[in-house]
Amino acid sequence: MDTDLSVSELPRLHWRVLKTLADGKQHSGQSIADSLGVSRAAIWKSLKLLERGGIEVEHARGIGYQLIDGSVELLDAAVIRPPGLPYPMELEVFSELASTNQFLLDCVLGRPQMPFLCLAEYQSQGRGRRGRNWHAPFATNLNYSLAWPFEQTTFLSGLSLAIGVIVAESLAAVGVSGVMLKWPNDLIVNEKKLAGILIELRGEVGGTVWAVIGVGINVNMSRDELSAIDQPWVSCRQVVGTKLSRNLLARELTQRLFGGLVCFQEQGFSAFIHRWQSLDWLRDKPVTIDRDDGKIAAIARGVTEQGLLTVETSAGPVNLSSGEVSVRVAD
Structure with missing residues (x-):
């Protein structure tokens, strides 16, 4: 079977290629392609994208591909x-x-x-x-x-x-x-x-x-x-x-x-x-509050026991719900 895969299909192929290489042994590009039912070009494309993603693959000309020790860990x-x-x-x-x-x-x-x-x-x-x-x-x-x-x-x-x-x-x-x-x-x-x-x-x-x-x-x-x-x-x-x-x-x-x-x-x-x-990163920092009705400048003053954010505004302290606003540190 000689099948090239689209970019959207590559993540699934990544998994299968990684599973093949996970034994730490060398595998030729052709043997990987044959076992997975895709073309050599698809395997080459997948390996290049894996390397770009930080997964180190060693290629010995005429011998095959091999994962460098410790370079990838699949979820188990x-x-x-x-x-x-x-x-x-x-x-x-x-x-x-x-x-x-x-x-x-x-x-x-x-x-x-x-x-x-x-x-x-x-x-x-x-x-x-x-x-x-x-x-x-x-x-x-x-x-x-x-x-x-x-x-x-x-x-x-x-x-x-x-x-x-x-x-x-x-x-x-x-x-x-x-x-x-x-x-x-x-x-x-x-x-x-x-x-x-x-x-x-x-x-x-x-x-x-x-x-x-x-x-x-x-x-x-x-x-x-x-x-x-x-x-x-x-x-x-x-x-x-x-x-x-x-x-x-x-x-x-x-x-x-x-x-x-x-x-x-x-x-x-x-x-x-x-x-x-x-661990409060916002505590006592000037913040900008984005609401549906506009932006508000304030100072973050911690959280309540209900998980609301307390901020100090020009009109006084206000407790904010996460569903109502977005908060960022002021520029």
Whole structure:
């Protein structure tokens, strides 16, 4: 079979090529093409894009292709699943999804009340807060979503802030220091975005409310990999000076999310507020608040126990909900 693939099909081919090379042995371009049922040209194109994405491939003329030791790590459900979780958990790892959050939103209703963790090597339609796109190269960052069942009476205000604390502490546990929290859902290092959180809800009348907790972390992305991001960003790799294990980070995050979400169910955001305040990146900074009715200049003054941002304006203090506004540090 001699088939060339379009650019939109390449992420799926990346996964298959990486799986072939993951044994660390040398494979000729022709043998890879034959085993995957595509052309040599498609394999060459995939390998070039993988290299551009930071995955190092060694090519010995007349012998074949081989991954350089430690250059890539594919997500592994067996490594990601922490031992001794207090509840059973369903876990799926995909080579590609449109969106890990959307996958869970589409399937949680009517399911048993069991947490469901979904990860993908690549998202074609990843998204962040207020409909913004979330860009991530193939097999490089962490595209992570956890569906968690809450009783309908649970007060979920401040949940995204509590998740921010848990993500920051998970990163610190694997050696990524200096992480700060930008209200309501960004993680910042050295004035640049490292990670983002998106929480979306699904519920049944009189039944369970599912919180789909999406976490996107720039793990091993390098500076020349992606020009599509329109804001200053940084990766864990740049912070610590070496590549980080995405599997170990995902396991640490999952372990801490289970404990943190049980705590949130019992105590709400009040159990996290002091830790959040110690990581508050906006505290006492001049900010610009974008609202539907215009922009407002203010000074950020921390958060309330309901997760609202308190700002000091010319008219006095105001508490803001994340659904109403966008906040940025003033120029």
